[in-house]
Amino acid sequence: xxxxxxxxxxxxxxxxxxxxxxxxxxxxxxxxxxxxxxxxxxxxxxxxxxxxxxxxxxxxxxxxxxxxxxxxxxxxxxxxxxxxxxxxxxxxxxxxxxxxxxxxxxxxxxxxxxxxxxxxxxxxxxxxxxxxxxxxxxxxxxxxxxxxxxxxxxxxxxxxxxxxxxxxxxxxxxxxxxxxxxxxxxxxxxxxxxxxxxxxxxxxxxxxxxxxxxxxxxxxxxxxxxxxxxxxxxxxxxxxxx
Numbered sequence: 001x002x003x004x005x006x007x008x009x010x011x012x013x014x015x016x017x018x019x020x021x022x023x024x025x026x027x028x029x030x031x032x033x034x035x036x037x038x039x040x041x042x043x044x045x046x047x048x049x050x051x052x053x054x055x056x057x058x059x060x061x062x063x064x065x066x067x068x069x070x071x072x073x074x075x076x077x078x079x080x081x082x083x084x085x086x087x088x089x090x091x092x093x094x095x096x097x098x099x100x101x102x103x104x105x106x107x108x109x110x111x112x113x114x115x116x117x118x119x120x121x122x123x124x125x126x127x128x129x130x131x132x133x134x135x136x137x138x139x140x141x142x143x144x145x146x147x148x149x150x151x152x153x154x155x156x157x158x159x160x161x162x163x164x165x166x167x168x169x170x171x172x173x174x175x176x177x178x179x180x181x182x183x184x185x186x187x188x189x190x191x192x193x194x195x196x197x198x199x200x201x202x203x204x205x206x207x208x209x210x211x212x213x214x215x216x217x218x219x220x221x222x223x224x225x226x227x228x229x230x231x232x233x234x235x236x237x238x239x240x241x242x
Contacts, residue, residue, distance in 0.1 A: 001069070001071070001072050001073075001074055002024075002072075003066065003069065005068055006223050008066065009070070010177060011049050011064040012062075012064070013059070014054060014057055014059065017049065017052075018048070019046060019047070019049075019072065019073040019075075019222070020047050020072060021045065021068070021071040022045060022069075023044075023066075023071060024042055024043060024069035025043045025047075025072065025156050026064065027042075027062050027064055027065075028140040029234075036195070039234075039236035041229050042067070045077070047229070048223075049064065049154050051219060051226060051227060052098070052102045054077035054081075055081055055099060056079050056099060056220075057082055061103075072142055080219060083215050084216070084219065088211060088217045091166075091209060091212050091216055091220055092177055093173065094173075094209075094223075097176075098176070098220070098224055098227050101166060101172075102229055103168075104230075110128065122231065126198045126200055127198070127199045127201075128197070128198060129148075129196075129197045130193045130194065133191055133192065133193050133229070136190055137189040137191060137195075138170075138174070138185050138187070139185065140185055140186060140188050141184050142205075143185075144185050145201060146201045149173045149174035149198040150170050150171065150196075151197060151198055152195065153166060153169075153190040153195025153196055154191075154193060154195060155174065155189050155190060155192060155195055155204045155206050156168075157174065157188075157189055158187060158188040158189070159231075160167040161165070170197075174189055185219055186229070
């Protein structure tokens, strides 16, 4: 669909999600309660808008300002939810955890159902690791070879500017972003306390995700891309505190 600049398009409708095929959109987060400032990020070609909100059917806490004429690819929210519902357990984990971190939701014990089922079915593929308090689990610049599930304990995600991005507890995962992008790790991960981890290697991740229909693989990749945007917004929000 074509969206002229003067159209003042509403990106917050939950009925649809979008990929930018041409043009740009400025996205801003919520106002920092300490500084009163808004962190911002310019979305461009191939960037997603609204997939997390479409899948969980909740409004966006972000604001969008169209900067140019746009060409958008539109996805029906109900269809996205149906594809996710039919996905295998590994993909559901990735999608669920990504949305949880995108929307900054706390996770309770009820969230363990998918993970436990996946672990039971794939126990032989997982490597266990115990990290002591303040152990560095992932360093910035290292090649991403595996992603991690937190069995017990917690970790903190630190940016290259030494800013706290997130604290993750039992039932969460990390490392999926660099792994899916076949790149280098851009954040440091440190254990907050003694932490038991389950690691799954890149090759097995590829096997699991490649079993899915193309639309499910696309959803997972777009959510990870959106998570990177949210991490940037939160990092800039932290930087504004000095």
